Amino acid sequence: MQSKKAHRPVDLAKQQAILDAAREEFFDVGYAAASIERIAQAADVSKVTIYNHYQGKENLFSAVVEGQCERMRFAVDRALGGSEDFRAELIAFGQSMLGFLSSEEILRFDRRLAGEIERYPEMGELFLEAGPHRLRAMLTAAMAEAMERGHIARADPYVAASHLFGIIRGFTEVEWRFGNLENTRLDEARVADAVDRFLRAYAP
Amino acid sequence: MQSKKAHRPVDLAKQQAILDAAREEFFDVGYAAASIERIAQAADVSKVTIYNHYQGKENLFSAVVEGQCERMRFAVDRALGGSEDFRAELIAFGQSMLGFLSSEEILRFDRRLAGEIERYPEMGELFLEAGPHRLRAMLTAAMAEAMERGHIARADPYVAASHLFGIIRGFTEVEWRFGNLENTRLDEARVADAVDRFLRAYAP
DNA sequence: GTTCATTTGAACGCACCCGTTCACTAACGC
């Protein structure tokens, strides 16, 4: 459908501005309360331009969600890194994971998307694939390797990954999602504590 | 402000019908998209009646949230019970906790409320107090007692509660919140596994 | 400079819905 002889290219800067403005609007007030006219105004773009590129509100929302998923994929793929000391590695991972999960960007995304999945279940799947499932797979692989190397006892690596994830996260998630405050500050010792308990539970 | 000489009592059945219909509407489509007129219709009540009892949409939503919080308080308060075998007790608790957290009622409440806390932070606090904080306090007390009795090693009981909660929950939460499916069925063996790991981590 | 897709501004039709008013009816206490 792309016209062959484009005598005037699409203004990509405007496209990005639209997506940015849409993201802000959607995550600020939620899908239902979001206004395309406000988005157009914030992006300094005519409303018609938006309708020319995205057929309507739902499409625009989809585009925003996909963009955020892409960012999440990128962020998750570079989470588990160094490998000198196993314990230190786990602590570093836990630290960066908690930092990621408690970031305002992720929290807003999470909160707003959760409210829409009853209407658009496929977006839930999209989100799961882009974030949690990727992280899950990475952790599972790391656990399998750790068992291979004798760092921890042999067991179902998926279950071990689930335990590690859970013990590090603990109570924090609910607090972050529903508390506007940061009374649950990122405590480094807390992570080390959880990792040590995990290592004891999985001692070879 | 209750008028002294009430010559006609309030129809309590209608009040309940209003709250029920409002809960359905709010949790179905979210606060912004909810329509008072639809609620009135579903409750088989005049719109004016709703405005006579609740000053407006926000007030009605508050009432619904408080009602749900009340139900949560009741449900949480009777979660941790028997005390014969410590391990069995933990497993039973984990089982009922996961069942509770994965119930459709709690999931809808959770998803919808999360989207509104940026607008009404005090509702987040209300929710936290009614549910998570209560459960947290109960678990912490239980851990302290278990340490006293020598069931587990001495440590910060709050941290231990967090670890127990987290290790039992593991990956399930994200799946339940964003996956429309029940591919994460309530596996009894899963809970026992987590409890055993916890007990090993906290072996005296 | 011509060409043609992109972008714009403004207006329109339509629908939804909040919150209010008002005249009216229904039900209970006395």
Next chain:
DNA sequence: GCGTTAGTGAACGGGTGCGTTCAAATGAAC
């Protein structure tokens, strides 16, 4: 049965916002 209060139905004003139309302007490519 009288007085008072609770509830009804219908209509209204005001606002918001989606999605569309159209004539006009813009700007890169040729």
